[in-house]
Amino acid sequence: MKKLTLGFLIILFALLPMNHEQSYGANNTREKDTLRILTSFYPIYITTLNITKNVPGVAVTNLTPPLTGCLHDYSLTTKDIKKFVGADIFVANGAGMESFLDRIIKQYPAVKVVQLSKGIPLIKGDGAEGDNPHVWVSIFNAIIQVKNLGNALQEIDPAHKNLYQKNTAEYVLQLETLRRKMHAALKPYQGKKIVTFHEAFPYFAQEFKLEIAAVVEREPGSQPNARELAKTIELIKRSKIKALFVEPQYPALSAQTIARETGAKVYILDPVVTGPEQPDAYLRIMEKNLATLEKALKN
Ligand SMILES: [Zn+2]
Numbered sequence: 053m054k055k056l057t058l059g060f061l062i063i064l065f066a067l068l069p070m071n072h073e074q075s076y077g078a079n080n081t082r083e084k085d086t087l088r089i090l091t092s093f094y095p096i097y098i099t100t101l102n103i104t105k106n107v108p109g110v111a112v113t114n115l116t117p118p119l120t121g122c123l124h125d126y127s128l129t130t131k132d133i134k135k136f137v138g139a140d141i142f143v144a145n146g147a148g149m150e151s152f153l154d155r156i157i158k159q160y161p162a163v164k165v166v167q168l169s170k171g172i173p174l175i176k177g178d179g180a181e182g183d184n185p186h187v188w189v190s191i192f193n194a195i196i197q198v199k200n201l202g203n204a205l206q207e208i209d210p211a212h213k214n215l216y217q218k219n220t221a222e223y224v225l226q227l228e229t230l231r232r233k234m235h236a237a238l239k240p241y242q243g244k245k246i247v248t249f250h251e252a253f254p255y256f257a258q259e260f261k262l263e264i265a266a267v268v269e270r271e272p273g274s275q276p277n278a279r280e281l282a283k284t285i286e287l288i289k290r291s292k293i294k295a296l297f298v299e300p301q302y303p304a305l306s307a308q309t310i311a312r313e314t315g316a317k318v319y320i321l322d323p324v325v326t327g328p329e330q331p332d333a334y335l336r337i338m339e340k341n342l343a344t345l346e347k348a349l350k351n
Contacts, residue, residue, distance in 0.1 A: 149185035190255035
């Protein structure tokens with residue numbers, strides 16, 4: 053009898069995670085009272101974790117693996133697409149970050165799509181690719197995104213309206229506090245010229261009145277040709293730019309060359325597209341960015 057019970061338990065435990073996967077993957081087996089929220093990528097996932105904190109019956113899943121980074125040219129895998137089948141809500145950045153969005157809206161009309169960049173004035177991208185989608189890198193815009201999500205969830209899930217309201221207010225307060233701290237600390241550096249290696253920072257620079265003098269590798273991984281490189285080096289020397297900002301997610305091969313040629317130093321500035329899957333990740337990463345900027349810009 054004892055043996056039988058143990059055997060049964062082992063089988064039960066072996067089945068548990070599988071059942072969980074299935075309940076998410078297919079409509080017919082999923083629990084009716086669970087609100088399934090799918091987020092498009094890391095910063096949107098972190099925002100959603102904050103707004104759904106302690107809300108009963110809500111499951112948040114991130115569509116793309118946490119190491120994906122930005123979704124420029126991201127192709128959905130079969131595994132990604134399956135996640136839409138069981139989802140009630142898809143939370144996207146919008147502003148062109150999710151190039152697959154139109155296709156998903158057509159293919160899964162039952163999934164409610166919430167685009168968090170609604171109402172944020174967009175900066176034109178360099179070249180022909182449309183608007184720059186990296187709005188969350190500005191704390192001011194991140195707060196708008198948080199409020200957009202809070203409002204949307206209150207509407208979609210009115211039973212938990214008070215909780216969404218409370219979570220939104222709490223997170224906005226944390227972000228506002230950090231924002232004030234950053235503005236006070238960076239005020240002396242307004243108008244400073246910086247060089248970045250990917251188009252992630254225009255909104256951040258706009259908020260803190262920094263001037264992006266050059267973006268060296270606009271597309272992550274694309275390398276400047278010899279003429280572009282020489283032009284950038286000349287610009288950095290002429291403008292006496294002391295700091296180059298690379299991102300932890302995208303190794304910039306040209307950064308070391310430019311640093312060697314100009315004497316400028318290379319620092320890491322994080323656009324919050326990868327990181328720990330913790331609700332306070334955005335706040336922590338921005339705190340680190342602030343420390344980096346203070347160190348880099350005081351020279
Ligand atoms: Zn990006």
